Amino acid sequence: MGRLGAKIKNEAWLLSTFFRLLKRLMPNTMFGRSLLIVVLPIILLQVLVTYIFYERHWDNVARRLAQGVAGEVAAVISLTDRFPGPEARASILTIARDQMRLAISFEENGQLNETEIQREHSGFLDRQLARALQESLPARNFTLTSNEKLESVVIRLQLPNDVLQIVVRDKRLFSSTTYIFVMWMIAISLALLGIAVIFLRNQMRPIKQLASAAEKFGRGQEVEDFKPSGALEIRSASKAFHDMKHRILRQITQRTEMLAGVSHDLRTPLTRMKLQLAMMPEDQSRENLQSDVEDMRNMVEGYLAFAKGQEAETVQEVNVTRLIESVVENARRQGAQITLTATPEIRTSIRANSVKRCLTNLVENARRHATEIAIAVYPTDSQIVISIDDNGPGIPLEKRQDVFKPFHRLDTSRNSETGGSGLGMTIARDVVHGHGGQIALGRSSMGGLHIELTFPY
Template sequence: MKVRVLKFNFLKKLMPRTLFARSLLIVVLPIIFLQILVTYIFYERHWDDVARRLAQGVAGEVAAVISLTDRFPGEEAEASILGMARTQMRLAISFEKGERLSIPAGTQEHYGFLERHLARALHESLPGRDFTIRNNDRLESMVIRVQLPNDVLQVIVRDKRLFSTTTYIFVMWMVGISLALLGIALIFLRNQMRPIRQLAYAAEKFGKGQDVEDFKPSGAQEIRLASKAFHDMKHRILRQITQRTEMLAGVSHDLRTPLTRMKLQLEMMGQDEATKSLQGDVEDMRNMVEGYLSFARGQEAEAVQTVNLSDLIQEVVENGRRQGMDITLTCASNITANVRPNSFKRCLTNLTENARRYANHVWIDAKDTRNLAYITVDDDGPGIPASQRGKVFKPFYRMDTSRNSETGGSGLGMTIARDVVHGHGGQIRLGDSPQGGLRVELLFPH
C-alpha cells in the first residue's frame, strides 16, 4: 500500500500545475498515442506488406532471367535476355565469367529493412543458390550477385522499386494534421483560460481589500456562472461591511453626547470617593467609544496607493517618541508597497501603543524583500503566552480582566491591526522576541 502511495505522489509531482497545461496535456496525449498506434499498425501491416510484395516481384524477375539463361544458352540469347531485362524489367544485369562468390559470415545480420525482405524473397525464388546483397547509397540502388554454375550474375535495381514513397507522404500528412489540430486546440484553450485568469485576479485583488470593478463574464457557461457568483458575493460583502461600519460609527458617535454630559455633571459634583469612581467609569467608557470609532474608521473605504513605507513608519515612530515612547528604528531607505496610508499608520500605531503599555523599550525593524515588505515590532515586556496568541486578535478580548484603562484599552487594537494587514493581503504573526518580550511580524505584499 505504501509503495502505491509513493508512486501516486511521484506521478502527482510530474503533473503540470496550471489548468492550461493540464488541459493541453489532455489534448496532446491522445493525439500522440493515436499517432504511435497508427504508425505502428501502418509500418507493421501496410509498409511491411508493400515492401514484401515489391521484393518478391524483383526476386521473381531475377529468377526469370536466370531461368531464361539456363534454357537458352549462347551469347546471342544472352544479349537478348539482357536487353529484355534492361528495357522491360528495368534491371541492369551483367555476367562475371568464371567468378565465384565469397560470402562473409554473418552477412545477413547487417541487412537493413529492405535487404531483409529482398533476401527472404530471393531465398524463396532461388532455392539452393548463393547470393549477396549490397546497398549502393551513391547510386541509390541495390546490387544483387547470384552464383551460377560457372559465372556470377550481377543485378542492379533501383531503391524506388523496393519501397513505396506513399509511406513518407502518409507520415507527413498525419504529423501535419496533428500539428494543425494542436494549434487550434492551443488557441481554443487560451481563450478559455483568459476568463479564469481574470476571475482569479479579481478575487485576489478583492481579497487584498482593493477596489474591483465589475467585469463582463465570458467563456464557458460554468465560468460565466462563477464570475456572476463572484460579483454577487462581492456586492453582498461590501453591503454588509458598509452596514456594520455605519451602525458601529453611528452608535459610537451617539454615545459620545451623553458621556460628555455625564463628565460635565461629575465635574460639578464634589470630589468624594463615589464621584471619583464614577469619573473612572466614564473615562473607561470614553476610551471604549474612541476604540469603537477607531475600529469603524479602519473599516472605511480608502484608496490604495503606492507609497514609501519607510516614510510612514518614520512618522509613526516620531509620534510615539513625542508621547514618551523609547523606540529604536532600523529601516531600509526605500520600501514601496500598495497600501492604504492611514490604515497602515493606524495598524503600526496600535502595535507600538500596545508594546509601550506593557514594555519599556520598543524596537522596529523594516526591510524589503523581492515580493514582501517585512516589518517586526519587538519589545522587552512580559510577552504573550503561546496558548493565548490566537485569542488576542478577537474583538474586545483583553488579557487583563480587570478592565483597568491604565493596563489595557478596549481590546480592539490587535483586532484592528489584524484587519488592516489581512485587508492588504498580508500576514501578521506573533512570536517570542529576542529582546525577551513579544515579537509581531508583519508581511505586506508589494
C-alpha cells in the same frame, strides 16, 4: 512469510517512489495539465498507428515488392538458361532493362565470395529481398549490397559459369507512401496541437482574470466589474464572485451608516453627562463617575474606529519605510526607547492611514508594557515583513489568540488601567487581513512579545 512481507514492502516503496516522481514531473499550472491531457492521447495514437502501419501495411507492401523483383530475377535466369548464346543474352538484357527496369550485366567466369554469401542482412528491405530470392531461387547463391541512402540494391547471383549482377532502383522496392503517411500524420498532429493551445489559452484567460480580481478584493483594493467569459462553469464562478463582492460591499456600507448613527446617539448623552459632572461639587464620587464616563468614551471611540474599518480610504502607493519612521518618531516623543532597522525605501500600494493606525496601536501596546522596543522592516520576493519585539512580560501561548477578540484584555499586564480598550490588537489584525496579509505572535529574543506582520509586495 518474512521474505514475502519484505518483498511486498519493497514493492510498495518502489510504487510510492514512482508516484512521487510522477507527481513531481507533472505540470503545476492548469494550462500545462490540460495541455498534457490533449498531447498524451495524440502521442499514444501516433505510436499505435505507426506500429500497426509498420507491422502490417509496410511489411506487406515491402514483402510483395521484394517478391515481384525476385520473380523477375528468376524469370531472367530462366530465360538465360533456356536461350544460351550472345544474341539471346543481349535480347534478354534489353527486355530486362526496358520492361522490368532492371540493370543487368554478366561477369564471365566470376565467382562469389563465400564470406559475402554467409553475411547476415541488417536492413529491413535487404531481409525482405533476401527471403524472396531464397524462395524464388532456392538453389542459387547470391549477395546483396545496398548503399547508405537506399538509392539502389545490387544483387549478384552465381550462375554455372558466370556471375549475374542486377541493379534494382529504390522505387522497385520502396513505397513512398510510408513517408507521406508519417508526414501527414505529424502535420495534422501539430495543427491539432496548435488549435488546442490557442483554445486552452482562451479558456485560461478568464480564470486568471477571476483569480486576479479575487486577490485584489481580498487585499481590500477596488475591483471593477468585468464581463464573464469562457466556459459555462467559469462564467458561473465569475457571476458568483460579482454577487459576493456586491453583497460584501453592501454590508460594509450598511455597517458604516449604522455606526454613524450610533456615534451620534452615544456621543450626545456622553457630552451631557460630562457637562453635569462639571457642575457637580468636587468629591470622590464625582472623580469615580468622571473616570467611568471617560472609559465609556474611550471604548465607544475605539469600537467605532474598529468597526468602521478601511472602506472609506483609497489604496495608494506609499513608502512603507517612511510611514514606519513617522510612527517610531511619534512613539519616541512619548518616551519610548525604539530601535528601527529598515530598508531605505520599500514602496507598495496600501491604505496608508489604516496601516499607520495598525502600527501605532502595536507600538503603543509595546510601549505601555516594555522599556525597549526593536522594529525591523525588510522585503522578500513577494512580501513585506514588519517585526516588532519588546522586553516586556509577553503574552502566554494559550492566550495569544484571545487578544485578537474585541474588548478582550489580559487581567495582569494589559488591563484598562493602562489606558487600553481591548481593541488595539483587533484593529491591527483587521487592517492586516484587509490588505491580504497575516499577523503572528511569538516569543521575542528580547524576552517579551514578538509580533510579525506580512503584507503582499
